[in-house]
Amino acid sequence: MAVNRMGARALRFRNAPRIAGHAAVVGKKEGEGPLRGTFDYVAEDDHFDQPTWEKAESEMQRRCIELAARKAGREVRELNMILAGDLLNQCIGSAFASSDSNVPFLGLYGACSTMAQGLLLGACLVDGGFADELACAASSHFCSAERQYRFPLAYGGQRTPTAQWTATASGAAVIAAKPERGRVAVTGGAVGQMVDLGVKDANNMGAAMAPAAYRTLSDYFRDTATEPGDYDMVLTGDLAGVGADLLIELFKQDGVDIRPVYSDCGLLLFSPDQDVHAGGSGCGCSACVLCGSILRDLEEGRLRRVLFAGTGAMMSPVSVQQGQNIAGVCHAVVLERQEG
């Protein structure tokens, strides 16, 4: 079996690539939520000085990668690669964020699991000796997503209670080979399979993603002979209220109580009084929570071992209109503070 695999699904990073820098850039509403103070830049009006929402999203992600590189003591052009993705058609948010970077670019599409997918692939590339330092990034923007997926902003459509709020946010992390480049290491993870349990409601993505999170996490626990209590935090991407409850229930059926260590980025980013219904979502949601507060808590010793499980819903407005189910996917990454 391949030397860096454990069991059926788990991957391990024997060289423990480090997080050399990380940044989170968010919109106004996100900056007013419970995680205010953990972001590197909060926009005043979500336009990011751009004439369109799509360009605003690219500019937000570009600034985020630039900040992460700077915090890693690098210029963007010194990076070996950028791995990035977003929710916009043809992933233009990420493409135009890096089109002037002169850095080799790999576009990813994992819906809201993109940050986890990028960290996982980035860690494989660094651990495998294919890059010295690279950046992973993801973004979403409420206004570009809303008009692409749902209604024109000005229409003011009603939202269902199970609906999630697409975060205006970006997160970026620089992964480096050398151990002296950072306190926090990527030590393991797993690429997830799609799980389709027949959910068709695009306003209830938490329900579509929870079974995928359950599958990837339980596979990972089995392959590595660990359990939720072995981690300071098990953090799902953005299942939000509905999906998080389902995940807790799915583990309860196995006799496992994940609640003592369980958090969800979609629940952490906004407070209930911010009117986001089930919670936050979008590639930027888990990206900004991870690259804002979580990596900071790991660096400063408030957390030591985090199992980050980014979740995504594979669908498009066209696939929903054509009656296709929504398939969930979840990629897991283990981040550990290295002592000494």
Add this chain to the structure above:
Amino acid sequence: MAVNRMGARALRFRNAPRIAGHAAVVGKKEGEGPLRGTFDYVAEDDHFDQPTWEKAESEMQRRCIELAARKAGREVRELNMILAGDLLNQCIGSAFASSDSNVPFLGLYGACSTMAQGLLLGACLVDGGFADELACAASSHFCSAERQYRFPLAYGGQRTPTAQWTATASGAAVIAAKPERGRVAVTGGAVGQMVDLGVKDANNMGAAMAPAAYRTLSDYFRDTATEPGDYDMVLTGDLAGVGADLLIELFKQDGVDIRPVYSDCGLLLFSPDQDVHAGGSGCGCSACVLCGSILRDLEEGRLRRVLFAGTGAMMSPVSVQQGQNIAGVCHAVVLERQEG
């Protein structure tokens, strides 16, 4: 420097992962072109027994991955991962092709460079010991692309001479760690950067992609101290007529004549009398040419060393409407027949 890097951009695969199986599935028009006889399955009517074009594309890609796995002596469920991408919004072509596979899935977006991007990342994952066997796949469908990017099919819009024809095609390859699994190895490659020279015409993507192909190829030649004549074939993704001429011209300015070894998938797939104007395009174009005739020619000894440079144009209908330039990208992969 990372052990598997050479110079600024080139990657090398020291374990020389093998192509254990490959397949190409195409539509009716593609099956009538110059490469007929090199495909594993030619559709009778491009519907692939599905009620919508989007579902037809997914079914085409699903069959292609299944065929590639079968030719590698595997069931799809035995693969460690599937890496796949396409042109549809939110990459639903690939997502729904593999949503029932029970195989860990990584979604890619590299526009028409996706097959090269998948091979490159797949080779990194196998070479680095993160997978024993995995599949890379890409697809495009004329009918799903046409209505998403351009006009309703029934409208019958005029095409400009520089326009390319989106191929209805899919290609898939299984990459395996063990040398006895195949005659053809992935030995090197390079992740490309985006190159934006200000092209804004979505009906002239060849012009947008040619400078990116030039950049990636010339970087790769420099880093590996090789030249075009060291390869039996230098094969670009789908620059088609306009882009291929530009690439020849760009190398000519360096005093390099690539013509003796140069081919382009967009020119190989269709003949001029098939009314495709500049030539073929779409993720499926280079995927089906590579996974059809080229890998076969490598296996059977008619080619020994091919430098495959998949090219993509980073844009969307929205980005074009908003006046953004079209950025080209090109990822390179070296495929070599192993003797004995």
